[in-house]
Amino acid sequence: MMLAYLTKYKELMYFLVHKELRIRYRNSLFGFFWTLLEPLGLMVIYTLVFGYLVNLNKGLPEGAYPLYVLSGLIPWTFFNNSVRKGTKALSSNASLIKKVYFPREIFPLTMLISNLVNFIPAFGLIMVMAVVTQQSIQWDQLALLPGIILIQSGFTLGIALLVSVLNVYYRDVEFIVNLLMRAWMYLCPIIYPVKMLFSTDADPIVQQFADLYFLNPMAVIISLYHGIFFPGQGVPAHPTIPGFWVIYTVLVTVILFLGAWYLFRKMNRRVGEVI
């Protein structure tokens, strides 16, 4: 069902993605590098604050903290931007939605695609950083990158579909989403090494909840990216089932996506009149 209109509306999606990217890059190569400045700037800030002041770099190789931050931050930014922009994807196109009909899934979908297009060169930046800071790259993990991106995209699109249509009905969804995304970021291993939670000198309360940590699919996904550069910081093995957390995340993604698709379809029926 999805592929059928993907081909029918490919011109429309191309137009919308192109428009998104052009706004971001302002038609220039400099504009493109400008977008890479944001994660680099955040990396410097986090390294100064959390790497040196708070010493969150325990268990990481010497001088690897900036790479650790960057390799979590860039996938997170992909998720964060897609969801935040996805929230407004329908409501900001009200003038169009009120006057013509076409599949409205296209709006959250183009948000995802344009952020994906941004993500790929940004991932190149992580690779450059790994070379610059002379960290080893786990090539077998890197080979799984397309799969990791696919899982992340599916999960992201599921959430974006849900929040985009909810935001049409209830405008304060946007604020709640912004708040929740901030909290969610701290529930992912971005500024702290994930192994810190499982070490014996962690706070007893943290140790107690550490087993639940990977119930958060984004924690698993970010750890999959970390696994490419830091073999010790990847997704932990499960005592009995190999690849348990990855299988879990794929399942959650599939269920979330189908549920979101169904709800989107259902709520879409009144979008044309309430928007």
Added chain:
Amino acid sequence: MEAIVVENLTKHFRKAYDKTLKGFFISLAKGEKRYKEFTALQDVSFKVKQGESYAIIGKNGAGKSTLFKVLSGIIYPDSGRVEMNGKVAPLIELSAGLSRDLTGAENIRLNCAIFGLSKKRIDEVFDKIVAFSELEEFIHTPVKFYSSGMKARLGFSIAIHIDADIILIDEVLAVGDKDFKKKCYAKMEELRQSGKTLVVVSHSLKPLRKICDRALILDKGKVLDIGEINEMIDKYQEDKKPKKKKKGA
């Protein structure tokens, strides 16, 4: 062959009190009904033949734009059946499907893409659309700086060039200047000759007599009558004079 078949169409609108989650929880806590219903279309049935020119007339708030939105799939009916045989180009209310922040040129491409035109076809019709709208000078200006007449020109020009079989025109001609109106009427006549189906909503009844074959009178969401255009317009104008019904608050 019928181009449009509508059977027993009914549409209720919910008048939402508050479009926020806060409002949702407040009314949930108070245990009140969150919306009251309003019947915008009630048991509407009609058919439009292929190649026919059809008018829908009625007072403000009669449900004409709502009917067009249901016909073009923008809103879903609560019950009844809608059958559209062919590709529909809706021109609903003044701004049509124009995106405010995009330029005229971008809006042309966007709309053509929405209606499924290929890149090649878009390039073919692009110049024709610009030429018909006579907006060459402003084509790279964002649409938010257009006057209402300019928007109507752009909307109309796009709608007639996207290879649609059924064209729904809602009050778009009201703001065009005299020359453009004339051009539009000529174009509509031409489209009709070439076998396209036109459905027109307008409050200026005089031109309808020339363009349209049949008409439907809509009154507070109900079909009052369907028939030959001149008869219907006479009837509508007669109805309007003697009894002035008060609208409920």
